[in-house]
Amino acid sequence: MRNYNPTQRILITGGAGFLGSHLCDRLLEQGHDVLCVDNFFTGTKQNVAHLLDHPRFELMRHDVTFPLFVEVDQIYNLACPASPIHYQHDPVQTTKTSVHGAINMLGLAKRLRAKIFQASTSEVYGDPAVHPQVESYWGNVNPIGIRSCYDEGKRCAETLFFDYHRQHALRIKVARIFNTYGPRMHPNDGRVVSNFIVQALKGEDITIFGQGQQTRSFCYASDLIEGFLRLMATGPEVTGPINLGNPGEFTIRQLAELVIELTGSKSKLVFLPLPSDDPMQRKPDITLAQTHLGWEPVVQLRQGLVQTIAYFDKLLGAETP
Ligand code: NAD
Ligand code: UDP
Ligand code: UDP
DSSP: OOOOOOOOEEEEETTTSHHHHHHHHHHHHTTOEEEEEEOOSSOOGGGGGGGTTOTTEEEEEOOTTSOOOOOOSEEEEOOSOOSHHHHTTSHHHHHHHHHHHHHHHHHHHHHHTOEEEEEEEGGGGBSOSSSSBOTTOOOBOOTTSTTHHHHHHHHHHHHHHHHHHHHHOOOEEEEEEOOEEOTTOOTTSOOHHHHHHHHHHHTOOEEEETTSOOEEEOEEHHHHHHHHHHHHTSOTTOOOOEEESOOOEEEHHHHHHHHHHHHTOOOOEEEEOOOTTOOSOOOBOOHHHHHHHOOOOOOOHHHHHHHHHHHHHHHHHHHOO
16 A cells, blocks of 8 residues: 655745745645746745755746646646736736736646646735725726736636636636735835835835825735645635735825834835826735635734844845945
8 A cells, every 4th residue: 555645746836936935935844845936037046045955845947928847736826026016017928927827837737637726916806996805896907007917917817717617627726815025025026015114224215106095905924825825725615716815904104104113214205106007995805715714814014014124124234235
């Protein structure tokens, strides 16, 4: 009789990014084999440098818009730039990454009969008219704006996941991720938490877009990754889409003030024009995640910011000659 081996071979696309690298850590800790695939567009080798000598870790440079032939048991599809300045840098490539990337990873999952997870986003709700956002809400998305390459790419990826599920009986897990922050965000990534912390630590002006009255809900990375693992572990009856995020809602101005308080910075607030199609409000309804996954975030914003500030403080300290 063969020994039962619970070790899974797990592919993480976008594994050298902010969230992907934390997921690599957690899956290796659980004893799995991890294949990290990344084209290093926004991710870095540095994020997984501590894993390069790990016997169960493998790193492959590859762009998911091209086919990929590997042998794995599970796939987490995270490849896609997530910050507006990055996904708007080459919008055509962003749509290709979401759409062609999803087709290739779904084709791979179909051949292997592997379970596949999609990192979708609260952006599928656009500038939401329903608040807080529930999964049954179809969203309010501009199809031709500067955010559309990301929003519509992710929406089309969800469509593909559900069509492969219906047409090919694929086991899919679609998570709609709300704004998440933590160590290993890129310091020049352009997202609000990393921007404000880096500006505060350097004593530079804190750049608030608009009047700072727009809201976001911020989830700490470790909480989110726990949600990923719980979703992947569910039976075939759970496909998602399922919201993963922290329901605590803050205005951008409140976030700026909290970062100033926690860093003790003398930075001033400056107000810049609001980018077009910037959603005015965002807050997840996480009832489904609570019911199906027994999951909810445990790290409060203040606590998570303290840890993220410590990370950037060390990083910036190391950069200064
Ligand atoms: P990130 O930019 O740090 O990570 C994305 C990774 O994907 C990077 O390592 C990048 O190099 C890689 N990548 C991009 N295009 C690729 C391609 N064509 N082929 C292979 N690799 C490619 O961002 P993140 O915050 O870690 O986001 C990870 C995933 O989660 C993304 O799909 C993002 O859309 C989703 N998401 C994140 C958030 C958040 O707040 N962090 C919110 C919603 C959704
Ligand atoms: N694909 C891949 N790896 C695989 C199997 C498929 O990258 O192991 C790609 C393949 O190149 C194709 C896509 O996934 O473009 C979709 O595959 P599917 O089998 O669904 O469609 P088809 O090959 O019939 O177009
Ligand atoms: N934002 C800001 N200053 C910055 C970066 C972002 O005021 O330096 C605002 C941005 O306009 C948006 C919110 O913060 O309203 C969150 O922006 P982010 O790019 O982090 O994520 P997303 O808009 O995709 O939620």
